[in-house]
Amino acid sequence: MKLKNSLDFARNLDREDPLRRYREKFHIPTDNNDMPWLYFCGNSLGLQPKSTAENIQQELKDWANLGVEGHFEAKNPWMPYHEFLSDAMAKIVGAKPTEVVVMNTLTTNLHLAMVSFFETNENRTKIIIESDAFPSDRYAVESQLKFHNLNPDDHLLEWKPREGEELLNYEDLESLLDDHKDEVSLLLIGGVNYYTGQFFDLKRITELGHKHGAKVGIDLAHGVGNIQPELHASNVDFAVWCTYKYLNSGPGSLGGLFVHEKYAKNKELKRLTGWWGHNKDTRFNMRQPFDPIEGAEGWQLSNPPILSMAAIKASLAIFNEVGMVAIRKKSKDLTGYLEELVLELGENVIRIISPKNAEERGCQLSIQVKNANKELHKKLSNRNVITDWREPDVIRVAPVPLYNSFEDVFRFVQILKEEMNGY
Structure with missing residues (x-):
């Protein structure tokens, strides 16, 4: 037409x-x-x-009337509240519910994921990002490299557009990987570039990264809620995103984390830990060694902010309906x-x-x-x-x-x- x-x-x-x-x-x-x-x-x-105000008011009402008992007796009990978001969020990003969790903020989740998936050894010490990656991603990557006593000038590689162009070409990414055989530990790519709006073929990028022995992480800040990333099928190792853009959860609201199910039972994977990622059956037995929950929930640190999650819940109900x-x-x-x-x-x-x-x-x-x-x-x-x-x-x-x-x-x-x- x-x-x-x-x-x-x-x-x-x-x-x-x-x-x-x-x-x-x-x-x-x-x-x-x-x-x-x-x-x-x-x-x-x-x-x-x-519907956001009504959702938040419900939690304020339960807090006022129930105090600490709201963790179990609220209309939407606070103890498992993050679980109320998992199914809808999984549908949005193309994942299994056990592969996603809503927690923290985007860059915090990115740091937590890089602790687990940026593995350095004598040869693999480099990270590839888009040359015009969102600044927060660049800062996070640079600081991770410095934390490992690696100079970003030597260990941060950029996937660049060709001269006179703005968009990125997959052939150039493959050439970059070929030029640094056995040196790249992690590809961290924005699923949708914040500047150009380019939506990348995540499956193709993941296949390229894995072919060269690298892990692949995706920042979905500018993609979640408006594209279909199909994270599970794309086989990316991890992904992070915020919820205040296309997911309409309010300024500075919580972010999301995806960890592919192939890592769900790997309790030896390095991670920074907190009590909310511990086995739910023994979480309140305060003297147990850390036992991570299987799946993405095992990366949680602290009990979640319910008022922020209430806003997310309101928006996800619309996404789930549409x-x-x-x-x-x-x-x-x-x-x-x-x-x-x-x-x-x-x-x-x-x-x-x-x-x-x-x-x-x-x-x-x-x-x-x-x-x-x-x-x-x-x-x-x-x-x-x-x-x-x-x-x-x-x-x-x-x-x-x-x-x-x-x-x-x-x-x-x-x-x-x-x-x-x-x-």
């Missing part, structure tokens, strides 16, 4: 959208005239589900419509650096406007168009399937066109 650049056409797409009713399940910020913002920043912070197949389909439809309208503005003045193939990108399009600077982004913000600026010259636009509409996309491009006048 030929997409049309008209408000009527966009509204017709919305009428035919099977997910249109889910927009009403979210709080969408409004201006002083109660007009909804055009919010395309779910790649930084997702909007709040309307399903990732439908979410992914609408995501590709939204970015396809956005792409076509943006390119109509003139490829001589505007450029999309995200992959053209919708299968190879998440729900973010990264846009460059010729001769523009951050002033353009500020002009959009002043008109309540909420996008995201990344240096040196990219506006990240992320239409989220659960709460963005095709009309949102149409109106965004109209405003962008007006504000681009003069560039």
Whole structure:
């Protein structure tokens, strides 16, 4: 179907959208005239589900009325609360429930995973990351290398795009591995690159890493909740993610950890430990040696923050109802419509650096406007168009399937066109 650049056409797409009713399940910020913002920043912070407050209030009520007994007597008992999230989260990332756990924050989980999966010996001392990896990943990797008395200048390898290009090529990753035979211990790759929006073939990357004797870890911060990573089938060793972006759990909320089931029973695997990862049957017998729970739960450290988990539970209920197949389909439809309208503005003045193939990108399009600077982004913000600026010259636009509409996309491009006048 030929997409049309008209408000009527966009509204017709919305009428035919099977997910249109889910927009009403979210709080969408409004201006002083109660007009909804055009919010395309779910790649930084997702909007709040309307059910979040009720979920948190339930836990506050049980805390007020039950005190410590809420661990067992609350409507949603706190002792096993993290287990209430496992099934829905596993469906989102394509895992078995025992392979995932919600805990800590993303970078904390990344450090914990690298303790287990960055194994150094006389030869294997190097880590490969994307050259433009998210800064927190780079900092974490550099600090892990230093912790092992390894100089990042010598032991941190970068998978780089070719000169004049932004996107990464798998052939270059294989060449990098070939050039450092038997030296690479870990590949740590963002499942969706934060800057370009490129969605990587996780199975292909994992096969390359394992072929060369390296472990493979994935940072899904910019992918979880908008792509289907199929972590179990991809055979990655571990993955980490946050929940406050596309999973709409609130600012600074908890992260997630995936550990492939092939490690579930390996009690000898090195790890940093805490009592919540200990065998549930003997956890409260305080004088027992550490006995890790099988699966990802064995990497837990402390009892979880229930109020944060209550917010996650509210959002996951929506995901569980909709399903990732439908979410992914609408995501590709939204970015396809956005792409076509943006390119109509003139490829001589505007450029999309995200992959053209919708299968190879998440729900973010990264846009460059010729001769523009951050002033353009500020002009959009002043008109309540909420996008995201990344240096040196990219506006990240992320239409989220659960709460963005095709009309949102149409109106965004109209405003962008007006504000681009003069560039």
